[in-house]
Amino acid sequence: MAGYFRTALLLAAMTALFVGIGAAIGGQQGMVIAFLMACGMNLFAWWNSDRVVLGMHNAQPIGPHDAPRLYQMTQELAQRAGLPMPALYVIHEDQPNAFATGRNPEKGAVAVNTGLLDMMSEREVAGVIAHELAHIRNRDTLIMTITATLAGAIGMLAQFGFLFGGRSSDGRSNPFGPIGSILLIVLAPIAAMIVQMAISRSREYEADRAAAEITGDPRGLASALMRLEEYKHGHVNEAAEANPASAHMFIINPLSGMRMDGLFSTHPRTENRVAALEELASRMGPPPSAPRIHAPSPRVASGQPGPWSGGGRRNPWG
Known part of the structure; x- marks a missing residue:
């Protein structure tokens, strides 16, 4: 509940920022115009976001015959989460990572x-899949679309303030003046971005918690997060670097050179997420007697690379 409260509080702060800037710069008319324009652009993006982002990363759809073990694991976890089976995709990318998309649970992917x-055991993969299912169940795609709408509207209002100069759209004097308008055009979008990033980080903690409840094994996800963080730095994700706007969707930040839990990071520090999961594990007690969704292959059980090894182009978990 604390995660939901923080998200609601941050959304309220962004809304208040939008209303305040709109009233000061563009008056009621400018505020409404900017909001409608931002809503239109973001509604179009949200309606097509799943296809767009999957295409960005060259994701290939897979079915039960392509990857029976992975498909069955996802199906069982979705049932535990109370979700319909999402569409499954695989991305031929050496950097270990994953993301979820879809405008609602029925369109989840x-x-x-x-x-x-x-490189991961089935226990760790189950934690990652559960994390992404938690994003779908929590409708985080919708939440991030709302924040993108407000952030876009705030940016447009700042542009209006620059164009209107000393007067707002209803003829009132702009209380900030020309210099204040220039500062506002720079600072307002930054403030909106900070709030947007804070919401994204809050949703990651919430998805970690929900994933631990779905699998009953917080330490499985904690182990996955540590390995993801360790191995991502040796592999540059070219598609993510070319499309940094999609970085917040991944379970671990796929971009290079962003390792701080600062204002402009889309993800919390991995150590902080692992610590939260360890605390949750101590409260939940021992994991189920069979934490893996399926018995692992001898190769996985021994800690050796998983079934995509040797070029990473064979059928996943077939």
């Missing part, structure tokens, strides 16, 4: 990089 399947 989970995409997993081959690098993740290569």
Whole structure:
């Protein structure tokens, strides 16, 4: 509940920022115009976001015959989460990572990089899949669309303030003046971005908690997060670098050079997430007697690379 409260508080702060800037710069008319324009652009983006982001990362759809073990694991976890089976995709990318998309649970999709399947045990993969299912169940795509709408509207209002100069759209004097308008055009979008990033980080903690409840094994996800963080730095995700706006969707930040839990990071520090999961594990007690969704292959059980090894182009978990 604390995560939901923080998200609501941050959304309220962004809304208040939008209303305040709109009233000061553009008056009621400018505020309404900017909001409608931002809503239109973001509604179009949200309606097509799943296809767009999957295409960005060259995700390939897979079915039960392509990856029976992975498909069955996802199906069982979705049932535990009370969700319909999402569409499954695989991305031929050496950097271990995964993300979820879809405008609602009925349109949900989970995409997993081959690098993740290569190196992780089924217990760890189950934690990652559960994390992405939690994002779908929590409708985080919708939440981030709302924040993107407000952030876009705030940016447009700042532009209006620059164009209107000393007067707002209803003829009132702009209380900030020309210099204040210039400062506002720079600072307002930054403030909106900070709030947007804070909401994204809050949703990651919430998805970690929900994933631990779905699997009953917080330490499985904690182990996955540590391995993801360790191995991501040796592999540059070219698609993510070319499309940094999609970085917040991944379970671990796929971009290079962003390792701080600062104002402009889309993800919390991995150590902080692991610590939260360890605390949750101590409260939940021992994991189920069979934490893996399926019995692992001898290769996985021994800690050796998973079934995508040797080039990462064979059928995943077939």
